[in-house]
Amino acid sequence: MAKTNPGRFFEDYSIGQVIAHAVPRTLSGGERALYHALYPARHALYSSDEFARACGLPAAPLDDLIAFHTVFGKTVPDISLNAVANLGYAEGRWHLPVYPGDTLRSDSEVIGLKQNSNGKSGVVWVRTRGVNQRGELVVEYVRWVMVRKRNMDLPAPEATIPELAGAVAAQDLVLPEGLDFSDYDFSLAGEPHRWSDYEVGEIVDHVDGVTVEEAEHMQATRLWQNTAKVHFDATFREDGRRLIYGGHVISVARALSFNGLANAQMIVGLNGGAHANPCFAGDTVRAWTEILDKAETAAPGVGALRLRLVACKAGGIPGMLRGEDGKYLPHVLLDLDYWVLIPR
Amino acid sequence: MAKTNPGRFFEDYSIGQVIAHAVPRTLSGGERALYHALYPARHALYSSDEFARACGLPAAPLDDLIAFHTVFGKTVPDISLNAVANLGYAEGRWHLPVYPGDTLRSDSEVIGLKQNSNGKSGVVWVRTRGVNQRGELVVEYVRWVMVRKRNMDLPAPEATIPELAGAVAAQDLVLPEGLDFSDYDFSLAGEPHRWSDYEVGEIVDHVDGVTVEEAEHMQATRLWQNTAKVHFDATFREDGRRLIYGGHVISVARALSFNGLANAQMIVGLNGGAHANPCFAGDTVRAWTEILDKAETAAPGVGALRLRLVACKAGGIPGMLRGEDGKYLPHVLLDLDYWVLIPR
Amino acid sequence: MAKTNPGRFFEDYSIGQVIAHAVPRTLSGGERALYHALYPARHALYSSDEFARACGLPAAPLDDLIAFHTVFGKTVPDISLNAVANLGYAEGRWHLPVYPGDTLRSDSEVIGLKQNSNGKSGVVWVRTRGVNQRGELVVEYVRWVMVRKRNMDLPAPEATIPELAGAVAAQDLVLPEGLDFSDYDFSLAGEPHRWSDYEVGEIVDHVDGVTVEEAEHMQATRLWQNTAKVHFDATFREDGRRLIYGGHVISVARALSFNGLANAQMIVGLNGGAHANPCFAGDTVRAWTEILDKAETAAPGVGALRLRLVACKAGGIPGMLRGEDGKYLPHVLLDLDYWVLIPR
Known part of the structure; x- marks a missing residue:
C-alpha cells in the first residue's frame, strides 16, 4: 500500500467531521523578516515593537496574513489536495495577534456538502480554526472548494449548504x-x-x-x-x-x-x-x-x-x-x- | 603577494594535519525560517517547539541538515576550493541537536591521501567535526574529494587509504x-x-x-x-x-x-x-x-x-x-x- | 484628493527643514539570516556571537550595511521618490552597532538646494540620521539627489551648496x-x-x-x-x-x-x-x-x-x-x- 498521502476525495467528507491538520508550527522573527523580503509590507504596527507598544500591544505581532497563511497551509493536505477550484471564503475573524514564539495548529469541520450534477465532483464547505500553543483561538474562517470524487459510482450524499453571512x-x-x-x-x-x-x-x-x-x-x-x-x-x-x-x-x-x-x-x-x-x-x-x-x-x-x-x-x-x-x-x-x- | 585565498592543492595536505576552518556561525530562528522557505520541509519535530517538547527535547532543533550544511560550508575554502570532484561521504554521525542561538565551528583532519596515476591530482580524505560554543561535538563525517596539484613535478606522497565503515x-x-x-x-x-x-x-x-x-x-x-x-x-x-x-x-x-x-x-x-x-x-x-x-x-x-x-x-x-x-x-x-x- | 504618496518635488524642500521618515523597524536574527542568504557575507564579527564577544562586544551586531539600508529605505518615500539620480554620499559615520531587537527610525535635514539651469529639476542635499529605540544615533550620512520640479514656473530658491568633507x-x-x-x-x-x-x-x-x-x-x-x-x-x-x-x-x-x-x-x-x-x-x-x-x-x-x-x-x-x-x-x-x- 502506498504510504504517501493521496488526499481526500469528495466521498471522504461527511457533515460534522472534524479533521485535525498535521504539523504544528512555531513562528519567529525569521518568518517576519521573510515576509518583509517577499512582500512590500510596511504597516508600522507590524514593523516596530515600539510603535505596537504605543498602540497598547506588548510587541509587534506577526502580520495577520502570516497567521492566515500558516493556518491555511496546514489544511492543504486534507482539504485541497484533490481540489479542482478554491471557490470562496466567508465568516473569517482574527481573534488574537500572533507573536514570535507562538505555535499554531489548526483543524477543520465539514459544514457543507453538495455533489455536482455531473456526478464527478462536489463542493465541500469547511470551517477552519487556528489555535495557538495555549489552545486559544487565533483565526477562523469558512472556505469552500470543489473536490473530485474517487469512485464515480457512489451515490450523492444529502446536500447540505451552510447559511453563511454575507x-x-x-x-x-x-x-x-x-x-x-x-x-x-x-x-x-x-x-x-x-x-x-x-x-x-x-x-x-x-x-x-x-x-x-x-x-x-x-x-x-x-x-x-x-x-x-x-x-x-x-x-x-x-x-x-x-x-x-x-x-x-x-x-x-x-x-x-x-x-x-x-x-x-x-x-x-x-x-x-x-x-x-x-x-x-x-x-x-x-x-x-x-x-x-x-x-x-x-x-x-x-x-x-x-x-x-x-x-x-x-x-x-x-x-x-x-x-x-x-x-x-x-x-x-x-x-x-x-x-x-x-x-x- | 595576492591576499585572496588560493585554496589548498593536493601537495598542501599531509596525514594527521588538522585544519581549523574559519568563520564560526551563530544560528537563529532566521535560518530555520529560510530553510522552510527554500525547502518543502515539514517534519513536525523541527517545525514546532510544542511537538519537540512532547518528544522529550527542550525545543524544536534546527534541521539536522542545517547543522550539516553549516559545518560543510566552513570546510569549502580549505578543502574543496580546488576540488575536481566530491567523491563520497562515510561514517557521519549527528551527536547533538542544534538550537537557535548555538554557534558552530568546525575542523577537518586529513586521514587519507592518494595521488592519481596521472600525477595531476589526488584524492584527499578528511574527517570533519562540527562543534558548538561549548566545544561539544555536534556532527562529524568523513568526506573525500579529488584535488588538483599545483606543482606537477612534486613526488607522490605515500598512499594512505583509510578503512571506512560501509x-x-x-x-x-x-x-x-x-x-x-x-x-x-x-x-x-x-x-x-x-x-x-x-x-x-x-x-x-x-x-x-x-x-x-x-x-x-x-x-x-x-x-x-x-x-x-x-x-x-x-x-x-x-x-x-x-x-x-x-x-x-x-x-x-x-x-x-x-x-x-x-x-x-x-x-x-x-x-x-x-x-x-x-x-x-x-x-x-x-x-x-x-x-x-x-x-x-x-x-x-x-x-x-x-x-x-x-x-x-x-x-x-x-x-x-x-x-x-x-x-x-x-x-x-x-x-x-x-x-x-x-x-x- | 488622491491618498497615495506623490513624493516631494524640488520646490517642496527648504533649507533647515527636518523630515521625520515613517515606519520604524525592529530588526531580528531573521534579517541577519536573510543578509547571509542574499550576500556572500562572511565577516566573523557579524557571523558569530562568540567571535564578537572575544572582540569586546556583547554579541554579533547586525551587518553595518543592514543598519545603513534600513535607514536609507525609510528615506525613499520622502527624498527620492521623484529623484532623477542619486548623486553622492559624504560624511557618513556609524555611531553604534545594531543588535537583534533594536528598532530603527530616521529623519533627514535639508542642508543644500540648487536648482538646475534647465529650470526643471534641482539638487537636494540632506543629512540623514538613524536612531535606535533609545534615541541614540546609530548612523548618519549626507546624500544628494537630483529631484524633478512639479511646477516649472516657480522661481529658483537661493542656491545653498553645503561644504562637505572630502x-x-x-x-x-x-x-x-x-x-x-x-x-x-x-x-x-x-x-x-x-x-x-x-x-x-x-x-x-x-x-x-x-x-x-x-x-x-x-x-x-x-x-x-x-x-x-x-x-x-x-x-x-x-x-x-x-x-x-x-x-x-x-x-x-x-x-x-x-x-x-x-x-x-x-x-x-x-x-x-x-x-x-x-x-x-x-x-x-x-x-x-x-x-x-x-x-x-x-x-x-x-x-x-x-x-x-x-x-x-x-x-x-x-x-x-x-x-x-x-x-x-x-x-x-x-x-x-x-x-x-x-x-x-
Missing part, C-alpha cells in the same frame, strides 16, 4: 486586548488619513506595481508549508506554468495597499474572496481598494473599515471589476472583502 | 538525550506509518516534484557561507550554467521524503552518498526511498531506519538507480545512505 | 565601546592579513563573481522597505528592465571583499560613493579594492583603513576605474570610499 457584522469583530489608537502617531505610520477621511464608495488606487518571480512565490508558499504540487512543479500543468498560490496574491495586494491605506493596520475580518483569474510569474500585480462600509468600535480611537481589495495584472483599471456579462474582467486576479482597524 | 553500525548511533517517542502524536506528525510498517527492501515513491530556480539554490548555498565559485558565477563554466550545490539536492530530496516518511524525524547517521549527476536550475527534482535496514534503539519508543534516498530529475523511475553497466542512470542526481529515528 | 577624518571615526582586537583570532576570521600588511596604493582583486537574479535584488530591497518603483515594476522603464537598488551592489561588493579583506570587520565611515553605471539581473558582479589611507585608533589593537571598493560587471579590470575622458568605464558599477576597522 459579511462579518461589525459588532462581531474581535479587537485585540489593550488596543488603543488614542495617541496614534500618523507621522511615524506614514500617512495622515484616518477613519473619517474615507467615504463609503471611495476608490483608492494604490499605484505601485510588483512583477512577480518564480523563486519568490515558491519561497512564500513553502514558508507556510503549503505543498500543493501545482505551485512548485513545472511539469504538473500541461502548459509548463506554475500557478501562483492565491494567498501570495492576497499578500502582494495587501502590502501594495499601504500606499493610500497606511493606517489600515490590522486585519480583523474576512467577509469573502475570489481568485478571479490565475496569476503567473512575470505578471506585474497592481491593486486598488473600494471602501465598502465603516463602523465604530469599542476600543479607544479605533474605527473599522470594510474594504474591497482588488489585485490586477496589466490592463487593470481601478474601479473596473466585472464586464457587462457580470464576470470578472480577465485582468482581475483577486477580489477580497475584509475588515481592518484604523485610527479614528 | 555503514555506521546501529549501536553506534547517538540518540539525543531525553528523546522519547512513547507518546508520539502521529496525527499531528502527518502520517500513521511507524517503524514496524516499513520493511527492508520496500520502495517509497515520494511523488511530489519541485522545479528548482537559480535564486533559490544560490540563497541556500550562501546561507551556509559556502562560496564555491561554480554555484554563483554564471561565467565560471564554459556552458554558462551554475552547478547546484549537492547539499541543496540533499535538502530538497529529504524534504520531499516527508510524503511517505513523515515520521522519519531525526537524521542521526550518514553512511554514504554520491552526487551521481549534476543538477541545474530548471530541473524538476523528485525523490524515492528504499528501506535498507532496521534497528531498535535504547530510547523509549524510538526505532532506527537505514534509508537510501534517491533524487532524480525528469525521467527518473522509483527503484531504478543504475544501468546494466553498473553506472548511475543519467537522471539520477543523488544516492544518499543515511539513518533516521522514527517512532516504533 | 573624507571623514580618521580622528572623527566613532569606535564601538569596548572594541578590542588585542586577542583577535586570525585563524577563525579566515585570513592572516592585518593592518600593517596593507599599503596605501595597494590593489586587492577579490576574484569571486556573483551573477545577480531578479528575485534576489527585489527581496533584498524590499527587506529594507525601500519601495522605489523602478526596482520592482518591470513595466516602469521603457526597456522592461528593473534597475537594481544601488545598495544591493554595495552589499554584494562588500561581501565579495571578504576574499582579501576578511579582517576589515567593521564599517565606520562613508566618505563618498558613486553608482557609476546601472546594474541589471544577469550581470555578474566582481569587486576590487584600493587602499586609500591608513590610521591608528585609540581602541586596543584596532587600526583603520580607508578603502575604495569598486564593483564591476563583465569586462572590469582591477585598478581600471576611469577612461581617458575622466568618466567611469562602462563596466564600473560602484565606486565607494569608506573606512573600516581592522586588527593591527
Whole structure:
C-alpha cells in the first residue's frame, strides 16, 4: 500500500467531521523578516515593537496574513489536495495577534456538502480554526472548494449548504486586548488619513506595481508549508506554468495597499474572496481598494473599515471589476472583502 | 603577494594535519525560517517547539541538515576550493541537536591521501567535526574529494587509504538525550506509518516534484557561507550554467521524503552518498526511498531506519538507480545512505 | 484628493527643514539570516556571537550595511521618490552597532538646494540620521539627489551648496565601546592579513563573481522597505528592465571583499560613493579594492583603513576605474570610499 498521502476525495467528507491538520508550527522573527523580503509590507504596527507598544500591544505581532497563511497551509493536505477550484471564503475573524514564539495548529469541520450534477465532483464547505500553543483561538474562517470524487459510482450524499453571512457584522469583530489608537502617531505610520477621511464608495488606487518571480512565490508558499504540487512543479500543468498560490496574491495586494491605506493596520475580518483569474510569474500585480462600509468600535480611537481589495495584472483599471456579462474582467486576479482597524 | 585565498592543492595536505576552518556561525530562528522557505520541509519535530517538547527535547532543533550544511560550508575554502570532484561521504554521525542561538565551528583532519596515476591530482580524505560554543561535538563525517596539484613535478606522497565503515553500525548511533517517542502524536506528525510498517527492501515513491530556480539554490548555498565559485558565477563554466550545490539536492530530496516518511524525524547517521549527476536550475527534482535496514534503539519508543534516498530529475523511475553497466542512470542526481529515528 | 504618496518635488524642500521618515523597524536574527542568504557575507564579527564577544562586544551586531539600508529605505518615500539620480554620499559615520531587537527610525535635514539651469529639476542635499529605540544615533550620512520640479514656473530658491568633507577624518571615526582586537583570532576570521600588511596604493582583486537574479535584488530591497518603483515594476522603464537598488551592489561588493579583506570587520565611515553605471539581473558582479589611507585608533589593537571598493560587471579590470575622458568605464558599477576597522 502506498504510504504517501493521496488526499481526500469528495466521498471522504461527511457533515460534522472534524479533521485535525498535521504539523504544528512555531513562528519567529525569521518568518517576519521573510515576509518583509517577499512582500512590500510596511504597516508600522507590524514593523516596530515600539510603535505596537504605543498602540497598547506588548510587541509587534506577526502580520495577520502570516497567521492566515500558516493556518491555511496546514489544511492543504486534507482539504485541497484533490481540489479542482478554491471557490470562496466567508465568516473569517482574527481573534488574537500572533507573536514570535507562538505555535499554531489548526483543524477543520465539514459544514457543507453538495455533489455536482455531473456526478464527478462536489463542493465541500469547511470551517477552519487556528489555535495557538495555549489552545486559544487565533483565526477562523469558512472556505469552500470543489473536490473530485474517487469512485464515480457512489451515490450523492444529502446536500447540505451552510447559511453563511454575507459579511462579518461589525459588532462581531474581535479587537485585540489593550488596543488603543488614542495617541496614534500618523507621522511615524506614514500617512495622515484616518477613519473619517474615507467615504463609503471611495476608490483608492494604490499605484505601485510588483512583477512577480518564480523563486519568490515558491519561497512564500513553502514558508507556510503549503505543498500543493501545482505551485512548485513545472511539469504538473500541461502548459509548463506554475500557478501562483492565491494567498501570495492576497499578500502582494495587501502590502501594495499601504500606499493610500497606511493606517489600515490590522486585519480583523474576512467577509469573502475570489481568485478571479490565475496569476503567473512575470505578471506585474497592481491593486486598488473600494471602501465598502465603516463602523465604530469599542476600543479607544479605533474605527473599522470594510474594504474591497482588488489585485490586477496589466490592463487593470481601478474601479473596473466585472464586464457587462457580470464576470470578472480577465485582468482581475483577486477580489477580497475584509475588515481592518484604523485610527479614528 | 595576492591576499585572496588560493585554496589548498593536493601537495598542501599531509596525514594527521588538522585544519581549523574559519568563520564560526551563530544560528537563529532566521535560518530555520529560510530553510522552510527554500525547502518543502515539514517534519513536525523541527517545525514546532510544542511537538519537540512532547518528544522529550527542550525545543524544536534546527534541521539536522542545517547543522550539516553549516559545518560543510566552513570546510569549502580549505578543502574543496580546488576540488575536481566530491567523491563520497562515510561514517557521519549527528551527536547533538542544534538550537537557535548555538554557534558552530568546525575542523577537518586529513586521514587519507592518494595521488592519481596521472600525477595531476589526488584524492584527499578528511574527517570533519562540527562543534558548538561549548566545544561539544555536534556532527562529524568523513568526506573525500579529488584535488588538483599545483606543482606537477612534486613526488607522490605515500598512499594512505583509510578503512571506512560501509555503514555506521546501529549501536553506534547517538540518540539525543531525553528523546522519547512513547507518546508520539502521529496525527499531528502527518502520517500513521511507524517503524514496524516499513520493511527492508520496500520502495517509497515520494511523488511530489519541485522545479528548482537559480535564486533559490544560490540563497541556500550562501546561507551556509559556502562560496564555491561554480554555484554563483554564471561565467565560471564554459556552458554558462551554475552547478547546484549537492547539499541543496540533499535538502530538497529529504524534504520531499516527508510524503511517505513523515515520521522519519531525526537524521542521526550518514553512511554514504554520491552526487551521481549534476543538477541545474530548471530541473524538476523528485525523490524515492528504499528501506535498507532496521534497528531498535535504547530510547523509549524510538526505532532506527537505514534509508537510501534517491533524487532524480525528469525521467527518473522509483527503484531504478543504475544501468546494466553498473553506472548511475543519467537522471539520477543523488544516492544518499543515511539513518533516521522514527517512532516504533 | 488622491491618498497615495506623490513624493516631494524640488520646490517642496527648504533649507533647515527636518523630515521625520515613517515606519520604524525592529530588526531580528531573521534579517541577519536573510543578509547571509542574499550576500556572500562572511565577516566573523557579524557571523558569530562568540567571535564578537572575544572582540569586546556583547554579541554579533547586525551587518553595518543592514543598519545603513534600513535607514536609507525609510528615506525613499520622502527624498527620492521623484529623484532623477542619486548623486553622492559624504560624511557618513556609524555611531553604534545594531543588535537583534533594536528598532530603527530616521529623519533627514535639508542642508543644500540648487536648482538646475534647465529650470526643471534641482539638487537636494540632506543629512540623514538613524536612531535606535533609545534615541541614540546609530548612523548618519549626507546624500544628494537630483529631484524633478512639479511646477516649472516657480522661481529658483537661493542656491545653498553645503561644504562637505572630502573624507571623514580618521580622528572623527566613532569606535564601538569596548572594541578590542588585542586577542583577535586570525585563524577563525579566515585570513592572516592585518593592518600593517596593507599599503596605501595597494590593489586587492577579490576574484569571486556573483551573477545577480531578479528575485534576489527585489527581496533584498524590499527587506529594507525601500519601495522605489523602478526596482520592482518591470513595466516602469521603457526597456522592461528593473534597475537594481544601488545598495544591493554595495552589499554584494562588500561581501565579495571578504576574499582579501576578511579582517576589515567593521564599517565606520562613508566618505563618498558613486553608482557609476546601472546594474541589471544577469550581470555578474566582481569587486576590487584600493587602499586609500591608513590610521591608528585609540581602541586596543584596532587600526583603520580607508578603502575604495569598486564593483564591476563583465569586462572590469582591477585598478581600471576611469577612461581617458575622466568618466567611469562602462563596466564600473560602484565606486565607494569608506573606512573600516581592522586588527593591527
